[in-house]
Amino acid sequence: MLDVFIIAIATITAIAFKVFLYKRIQKWMDQDLIKGLAEGNSSKHAYLNHELQRLTLEKIPRRTLHDALTESAKHYTPEKE
Numbered sequence: 001m002l003d004v005f006i007i008a009i010a011t012i013t014a015i016a017f018k019v020f021l022y023k024r025i026q027k028w029m030d031q032d033l034i035k036g037l038a039e040g041n042s043s044k045h046a047y048l049n050h051e052l053q054r055l056t057l058e059k060i061p062r063r064t065l066h067d068a069l070t071e072s073a074k075h076y077t078p079e080k081e
Helices: 002-038 042-057 062-074
Strands: none
Touching: 002 042, 002 062, 042 062
16 A cells, blocks of 8 residues: 555656646746847846736737747837936
């Protein structure tokens, strides 16, 4: 019985770790895309981070998220100070 318990705990832990790692890699990919689209412009980077949060809250499908961010970057206009 202890063997089954150990195997179950190990399996659940492995699945939880894979889910955590998958979500973390998705965040890294999003941030890498934003960094590339911002082209070193800190205000554009902040704008794109805000757009990512907005798109996430609107529950935009993952497969169209990067296209939407790319479109937002094309339509970005810097604010005059």
